[in-house]
Amino acid sequence: MLAPRGLxxxxxxxxxxxxxxxxxxxxxxxxxxxxLSYSERSIKNIVHEITTQLGVRNRTQAVAHAIREGLI
Known part of the structure; x- marks a missing residue:
């Protein structure tokens, strides 16, 4: 139900x-x-958002966490 509205x-x-x-x-x-046709600064900001939302310290931990949780 959430997917059709982009949620x-x-x-x-x-x-x-x-x-x-x-x-x-x-x-x-x-x-x-x-x-992805973004600036490098935008990608760095996105990576910062990811690590903050997942509560991890760096990209490596973010990837490991996402794999464990089945996000990717």
Whole structure:
């Protein structure tokens, strides 16, 4: 019921999940920015949002947490 209106019960937005998947695949900030057509600064802000929302310290922990929780 939530999906058709673009709402989600996941702790991360679709954009954040896309960035996290690319990080998990080994992409760096510049590559992610280029692929998603965002500035590098925007990607850094998204990564900061991800780590804050998941309550982790860095990208590596964010990926590990997301995998454990079945988010990616």
């Amino acid at each position: 989600t019960i996941l702790p991360l937005s679709p954009r954040q999940l896309a960035v996290l998947r690319m990080i998990a695949a080994g992409a760096d900030i510049a590559t992610i920015a280029r692929e």
